[in-house]
Amino acid sequence: MIGGIALSREVKKGLVIVGHGSKLKYYREVMEFHRKRIIKTGFFDEVELAFAAHGRKPTVDEVVKKMESREIYLVPLFMAYGVHTAEELPEMLGFKFREGAVEFEIDGKKVILCEPVGKDELITHAILNRVMAAIDELENSQ
Amino acid sequence: MIGGIALSREVKKGLVIVGHGSKLKYYREVMEFHRKRIIKTGFFDEVELAFAAHGRKPTVDEVVKKMESREIYLVPLFMAYGVHTAEELPEMLGFKFREGAVEFEIDGKKVILCEPVGKDELITHAILNRVMAAIDELENSQ
Numbered sequence: 021m022i023g024g025i026a027l028s029r030e031v032k033k034g035l036v037i038v039g040h041g042s043k044l045k046y047y048r049e050v051m052e053f054h055r056k057r058i059i060k061t062g063f064f065d066e067v068e069l070a071f072a073a074h075g076r077k078p079t080v081d082e083v084v085k086k087m088e089s090r091e092i093y094l095v096p097l098f099m100a101y102g103v104h105t106a107e108e109l110p111e112m113l114g115f116k117f118r119e120g121a122v123e124f125e126i127d128g129k130k131v132i133l134c135e136p137v138g139k140d141e142l143i144t145h146a147i148l149n150r151v152m153a154a155i156d157e158l159e160n161s162q
Numbered sequence: 163m164i165g166g167i168a169l170s171r172e173v174k175k176g177l178v179i180v181g182h183g184s185k186l187k188y189y190r191e192v193m194e195f196h197r198k199r200i201i202k203t204g205f206f207d208e209v210e211l212a213f214a215a216h217g218r219k220p221t222v223d224e225v226v227k228k229m230e231s232r233e234i235y236l237v238p239l240f241m242a243y244g245v246h247t248a249e250e251l252p253e254m255l256g257f258k259f260r261e262g263a264v265e266f267e268i269d270g271k272k273v274i275l276c277e278p279v280g281k282d283e284l285i286t287h288a289i290l291n292r293v294m295a296a297i298d299e300l301e302n303s304q
């Protein structure tokens with residue numbers, strides 16, 4: 021500290037990973053895996069999970085309303101815009117769908133809907149990484 | 163070349179990106195985006211797309227049968243094992259589902275089913291990258 025001035029964030033920031041969900045256990049495990057890793061980065065004050073597929077709980081608006089953060093990023097854990105992200109989510113949250121980042125308000129909080137994760141260039145590398153992991157696994161099991 | 167010896171791969175290798183599909187155009191665009199980028203790496207002799215959701219074409223076995231490669235990697239473009247990857251795919255392709263890389267044969271070709279892309283650690287970074295892209299986009303539009 022210089023002159024007793026502590027750096028502090030003015031606004032609490034939150035992240036909601038918005039998944040589809042599944043009747044099998046694996047989907048939730050994957051969401052938790054990435055959630056825990058993102059918590060460790062310290063980029064966000066809160067990191068929560070929500071579901072966009074019809075009827076799955078908790079929904080995005082339920083989660084956002086419970087969060088303390090005043091600025092909340094929603095990242096759809098989807099490969100692309102589809103029915104859930106381009107139709108159901110805008111209807112539930114009350115914004116007009118368009119491609120790209122969309123800013124709106126829920127419960128007086130600034131909410132930023134990001135583009136689906138599948139569009140990210142790192143997905144190319146994740147695909148290749150899965151191939152390398154499979155080769156390693158099969159080599160080690162021989 | 164040293165002494166006229168050219169390096170050559172003994173076996174042609176192929177990759178099939180196995181997606182869910184969607185009635186909207188975005189999903190196919192995302193698959194093509196990653197396919198083209200992987201072709202550019204030169205890691206594979208063939209890179210094709212297939213769909214795992216019931217009734218969507220082409221199916222994985224249709225694509226594998228048409229490919230020239232003798233060693234073909236299937237990477238599910240799914241966040242986690244679910245109904246399509248853990249139930250429908252094993253039934254269609256004739257192997258018993260288990261977690262991890264699975265090796266089997268189709269049409270005399272060696273086929274390696276890799277784990278879903280969602281499990282990859284790079285997905286954590288892709289989520290964070292989407293947040294950074296949204297911040298950039300909103301800043302530039304102001």
